Amino acid sequence: MPPATRFTAVYAAMTAAHHVGDYLLQTDHQADHKAASRDRADGTAVSEVESWAANQTHVAGYHAAQLAFVALAAKSLGLRLSPGRLAAGVAFSWITHSVIDRRWPVRLWMTRTGSSGFYQVGGAAHADQAMHHAALFAAALLASGGDR
Secondary structure (H helix, E strand, O other): OOHHHHHHHHHHHHHHHHHHHHHHOOOHHHHHHOOOHHHOOOOOOOOHHHHHHHHHHHHHHHHHHHHHHHHHHHHHHOOOOOHHHHHHHHHHHHHHHHHHOOOHHHHHHHHHOOOHHHHHHHHHHHHHHHHHHHHHHHHHHHHHOOOO
C-alpha cells in the first residue's frame, strides 16, 4: 500500500478521534483544570499538580480514542502500520496535545503574531484547534510513513 494512502487513512482516523477526544470524552473538570493558574487569563486558582493531573487524564482518554480509531482503520483497510512508527506518531501527538492544552502556547502565538485582539474576543479556541490539527498532521506523517 502506498504511504500516501496510509497517511490519508491515518490522518482521517486521528482527526475524527481528535473531535471525539476533545469534545465528547473530555469532562468539564478536565477542561476547567488542565491549565494551571499561571497559564490562565481568567484568574481561576489551579495548582500545577491539579492542572497536570487533569491535563494528563484528558490526554490519556483522547489518545485511547485515537488508538481505537487508528486500529479500526488499520484493521478495516488493511493498512499494515509499523508499530514503532505508530508509537512515535502517538507519542508526538501526546506531547504536543499536553503542551498546547496548557494554554500558554496559544496565548504566546496570538500575542506575538499581532492577534491579541482576536485572543481577547474568543479567538484562542480557534488557534488551539489549528495547533492541534497541525500537530495531528505531523503525527499522522510519523505514524504512516515508511515502507511496510
